[in-house]
Amino acid sequence: MAGCSDKYIVLHPVGPVAQKEYHLIVLSTIICAIVVIPVIALLIFIIYRYRDTPDNKAPYEPHWSESKLLETIWWGIPIIIVIILGVLTVRDTYSLAKEPVNPKKAKPLTIQVTSLDWKWLFIYPDQKIATVNYAEIPANVPVQFELTSDAPMNSFWVPQLGGQEYTMPGMKMRLWLEANKTGTFFGSGANFSGEGFAHMQFNVTSTNQADFNSWVKGIKQSSPALTQSGYDHLAQKGLAKVQSFSSVPNGLFDKIVEKNGHHMTGDMKNEYPKMKQKDNMSGMDMKH
Incomplete structure (x- = not known):
């Protein structure tokens, strides 16, 4: 404490x-x-x-x-x-592990998260934007985080929104979270991953839906595009400042998962196509 x-x-x-x-x-x-x-x-x-x-009167019972x-x-x-x-x-x-029950029937938001050395990449596939070391979400909307790693295994954790989930190379993990009010919430990596581990922190900001839509629009209008070469540079070891990108290469997240999937051996390599085909994995059988 x-x-x-x-x-x-x-x-x-x-x-x-x-x-x-x-x-x-x-x-x-x-x-x-x-x-x-x-x-x-x-x-x-x-x-x-x-x-x-x-003076102790306690009975002595040796047998x-x-x-x-x-x-x-x-x-x-x-x-x-x-x-x-x-x-x-x-x-x-x-x-x-299931989508939270949302009384307002709000459409879930998907955010694809990649842990790198030593920074976090957040891709919004529906909005076609990306951020580094921060994320923004609408309040009272279920958020599906799809998680992977293009670096050593790590752990994605936003304590006030929910428990941690691992990020693993070649794997697509899932974590459902939701904020029921606006605010900024601390997040970090929860696995030691080398020299820059202590700096793998980020903020998740919850806003109302209108402000979230305005934020997305602003990113599209004022931020540069993330190219494949830009991502390759970002993925190199080192710290990174907060960044925003107006677009991302098509299928970048799946390519990251697929690329690291080629490095699996044994049961992991055999299991990955099954999990990719199901595409509803919320956890991992640690036998694999």
Whole structure:
């Protein structure tokens, strides 16, 4: 906690995904406290009750070996807690892999994210624009982040909007997030990836739909195009400032995934075409 900011942003969720995860954190903490607090209390009691002092009247029982009742309690309660936590975690994990329920029936926004050394590239395929080290989204609209890496494996994380998801070369991961109010939210890479790791930070700004549309229009009118050679330069190791691009090469994101897919070996190479064909992957079987 000493490393957190004053706001403890993980505990200030903004949006349905982060709120569900926050409730799971709180519930898990309460359930675990059922074990932790009694264990600490018993430790203090035992140290005091059976301390080695001349006036201690605690009974001396050198031949005592076991208690089926006590063993049932101290094994049974943790087993029950693990089962409860497992069920709740699996339930929420699978539910969050789906598109959030949006009462306003807003059309989801897709953003293709590529982690590089040491910067983030955000491509808006429908708007045909791109940004570096920042993203803008409309409030109350589900956002589908498609994630990959053109560098070492990393992890995409916007704490106030939801949990992290890995970015892996040759893989297309998915993460649904949504902001239920306007604001600017801190994001970063959550995996160590070399010298510039500490600088892999970005902001996600949530605005109303009209402001988002104006922002897209402004990018198209005032920003340069991202060419293939421009991307190749951007992908080289090094830091990068905040940038915007009025257009991107057609299919750039899929080409990045495909390019790194050629470097897979064994089961990963066999599995990638299946996942690409399904195109609905929200996680990864870590056996592959």
